Each structure stands twice: as structure tokens, then as C-alpha cells.
Amino acid sequence: MNEYIQRCEALIQELPHDAVRQNEPIYKHTYTQMGGLADLFITPTTYDDTQRVLKFAHRNNIPVTLLGNGSNVIVKDGGIRGITLCLKHLNNIEITDTQVVAQTGATIIGASREALAESLTGLEFACGIPGTVGGAFYMNAGAYGGQIADVLERVLVLTEEGDFLTLGKDEFEFDYRKSVFSKKQYIALEGTMTLEKGDVVQIKQKMDELTIARETKQPLEYPSCGSVFKRPPGMFAGKLIQESGLQGTRIGGAEVSKKHAGFIVNVDGSTASDYMNLVRHVQEKVNETFGVMLETEVITIGEDLKDPVND
Incomplete structure (x- = not known):
């Protein structure tokens, strides 16, 4: 049995059976369709289980690698040692007035479509970005003149030690494809984006134009x-x-x-x-x-x- 799987037996017993896969082929989870095996591939469904994973890993010196939907990543052929943490089941999106609160396993395309449904403008640029909300935060994703830094207000994260922390916009340290989330290895759980009320017809027209441009050129x-x-x-x-x-x-x-x-x-x-x-x-x-x-x-x-x- 793999060393890390042995060391994580106690954690495996604490998590739902279907949340843990051993020796999981990563090529199944990447857009490039490449990558070796992950020792442990864990997909928690709650913030508490996510915290449990990080605290266990920190106490036992087990490496944790965060994987979104694998759209902007190359996983090497030798795979990933330790724990690969995938938050794809944390994918809820809620909208109140002009604020979009999205869990980071949701797709950023999905968030842009939810905003459209509520006549909110500001996320049109994201309608063709094939990544998760968390990946968009991590990379300060942008396209066609817009970027996450323009709309993100606050983010709930877990630190490497497994502690909850809420960051405000003055703490994101956004730069071109960089952020505090990557620098400090925070695991983002959910973020609040503030948009503006707009005309649903104009918003959809803009999203359609960007979709056509993407499909034509890429x-x-x-x-x-x-x-x-x-x-x-x-x-x-x-x-x-x-x-x-x-x-x-x-x-x-x-x-x-x-x-x-x-x-x-x-x-x-x-x-x-x-x-x-x-x-x-x-x-x-x-x-x-x-x-x-x-x-x-x-x-x-x-x-x-x-x-x-x-x-």
C-alpha cells in the first residue's frame, strides 16, 4: 500500500466513503486529459470536512494539492503524492440584490449565467472561462477587458493549518494572474462578488458576442x-x-x-x-x-x- 494512503487511514475512516478515491487517474479530471495517479483524491461536500482534511494533513505532514476542474493545469506523468483536494461538490451559487455569493467549486461560467438571469452586469467577461470560481480567484482570471479583481469583495478561506479566515478586497494582492491565495496557499471556499443592475438583453448580447469570439478563435x-x-x-x-x-x-x-x-x-x-x-x-x-x-x-x-x- 502507498505510504501516504497508509498514513491517511484514520482520515479515510472519518470521511464519507464516496468522498475518497485511492490511486485515482488524474487524466480523468484535467482538460488536457493528461496526468498520472493521485495517491488520495478527496472531494469533500462540506466546509467542516474540508477543514478536517487540512487539519489532519497539517498535523501529519502530508502534502495537499488543490485541484479545481483541471482547466488551467498540467499534471505531470508521475502523478500527485499525498492528498489531492477537489472542491467540485462545493458549487452552490446564491444571489441577493447585486451580490453573488459563490462556492469555489462552482464554475465561473455558471456564475456569469446566474448573474445574467438576475440582470446583473460585471461578469460577462467570464462567460467563456472554463475554470472554477476558486481558480478564477486564485489566478485573478480575466478576459476581454474584465477581471475578477473588478468585482470580488470578500472570500472565506482555510489556511494551511486548517483555520477559517475571511479576507477583504484590500487583502487579495491581485496582480496579473496572481493573488494572495496562491502566495499563501489559502484554500478559498466561497467568495462574494458585487455586480451592478443592468439590461438583460444587453448583457446577453455581450455574452453571446464573447462566446462566438472564443469559439471562432480558440x-x-x-x-x-x-x-x-x-x-x-x-x-x-x-x-x-x-x-x-x-x-x-x-x-x-x-x-x-x-x-x-x-x-x-x-x-x-x-x-x-x-x-x-x-x-x-x-x-x-x-x-x-x-x-x-x-x-x-x-x-x-x-x-x-x-x-x-x-x-
């Missing part, structure tokens, strides 16, 4: 982690990659999209190693051509696959 027909690279100041990563002659370049089953150069797609059973090798190749080529080192936006987690001969 390679949604293949598994991918979305936009791989951050936008360099005053430039566009996709344009630099395209002008470096990299579209269509393949390593293994991973390919620089022919439709949008900012995406790397899984066209033929790509491994995480294929994907990451292609990411590095793109970075090297763009740097060689333009003197710009592209920084990745996608998050990489897990371990490399060990060589059984040399292990």
Missing part, C-alpha cells in the same frame, strides 16, 4: 489547458509564437495549435512530458527570435514519471 475541438503563456508587456504571446514559425510544431502527441498559436493541444495521446517539452521548445524559439522569454500562465503540479530501471 481550438476547442482538442484537449488543452487553455492559453499557455502570459501576455508579455505590450505584446501578444500568440503573435510572437506565430511569427516564430511554430504553429503546427509537434512533440509526441502535443501540438502548437494551428488555429491559435497561444494554445498547445493534445492531438494524439500526449503525455505531460510531451506537453512540457513543447512548452520549453516554444519558449526557447521565441526567445531566440525576439529576445522575449515567455512566462507560463498554466500551473504545473505533480511529479515526473520515475524510470523503473534507475529508480
Whole structure:
């Protein structure tokens, strides 16, 4: 039996049976359809169970990795050691007046649609972002001129030690694809977003326009982690990659999209190693051509696959 599974036997007994999976294939939970096994894949349904997991892990020095819906992440082929915590069942969304209170396992697309139903404007930019509310907070997600920093008011989190804490907007430390949640490894549980009353027809029209733009320009027909690279100041990563002659370049089953150069797609059973090798190749080529080192936006987690001969 795996070391971490053995060490977590007491925790496993405390949680609902269907909340814990052992040696779970992570490729089933990522948009790239890649990734090795997670020792323990835990999907709590309450804040108390989530706290129980974190407190146990902290007391017993067991690593915890948070996974949303796997839309902006590469999980390495060797999988994830310890506990992988997925909050997909904490997905309730409630609206009161102009405030949207969303649990972080809900999708940000779902939150934008709930806002539309209540004639609230301010989340239209999120109508095509394929991530969770928690992932949107973590990365200060944005698109088409809007970002989470524009609307988020407060967030209930759990610290690494398993303590509840409520943060206000002056504590989020938002930057381009960065936040306090990533810096301090907080587990966000729910957030309150303040929007404005608007015209439902205009809101829907804007969301429809953004959806069409996304479907037209992005390679949604293949598994991918979305936009791989951050936008360099005053430039566009996709344009630099395209002008470096990299579209269509393949390593293994991973390919620089022919439709949008900012995406790397899984066209033929790509491994995480294929994907990451292609990411590095793109970075090297763009740097060689333009003197710009592209920084990745996608998050990489897990371990490399060990060589059984040399292990």
C-alpha cells in the first residue's frame, strides 16, 4: 500500500466513503486529459470536512494539492503524492440584490449565467472561462477587458493549518494572474462578488458576442489547458509564437495549435512530458527570435514519471 494512503487511514475512516478515491487517474479530471495517479483524491461536500482534511494533513505532514476542474493545469506523468483536494461538490451559487455569493467549486461560467438571469452586469467577461470560481480567484482570471479583481469583495478561506479566515478586497494582492491565495496557499471556499443592475438583453448580447469570439478563435475541438503563456508587456504571446514559425510544431502527441498559436493541444495521446517539452521548445524559439522569454500562465503540479530501471 502507498505510504501516504497508509498514513491517511484514520482520515479515510472519518470521511464519507464516496468522498475518497485511492490511486485515482488524474487524466480523468484535467482538460488536457493528461496526468498520472493521485495517491488520495478527496472531494469533500462540506466546509467542516474540508477543514478536517487540512487539519489532519497539517498535523501529519502530508502534502495537499488543490485541484479545481483541471482547466488551467498540467499534471505531470508521475502523478500527485499525498492528498489531492477537489472542491467540485462545493458549487452552490446564491444571489441577493447585486451580490453573488459563490462556492469555489462552482464554475465561473455558471456564475456569469446566474448573474445574467438576475440582470446583473460585471461578469460577462467570464462567460467563456472554463475554470472554477476558486481558480478564477486564485489566478485573478480575466478576459476581454474584465477581471475578477473588478468585482470580488470578500472570500472565506482555510489556511494551511486548517483555520477559517475571511479576507477583504484590500487583502487579495491581485496582480496579473496572481493573488494572495496562491502566495499563501489559502484554500478559498466561497467568495462574494458585487455586480451592478443592468439590461438583460444587453448583457446577453455581450455574452453571446464573447462566446462566438472564443469559439471562432480558440481550438476547442482538442484537449488543452487553455492559453499557455502570459501576455508579455505590450505584446501578444500568440503573435510572437506565430511569427516564430511554430504553429503546427509537434512533440509526441502535443501540438502548437494551428488555429491559435497561444494554445498547445493534445492531438494524439500526449503525455505531460510531451506537453512540457513543447512548452520549453516554444519558449526557447521565441526567445531566440525576439529576445522575449515567455512566462507560463498554466500551473504545473505533480511529479515526473520515475524510470523503473534507475529508480
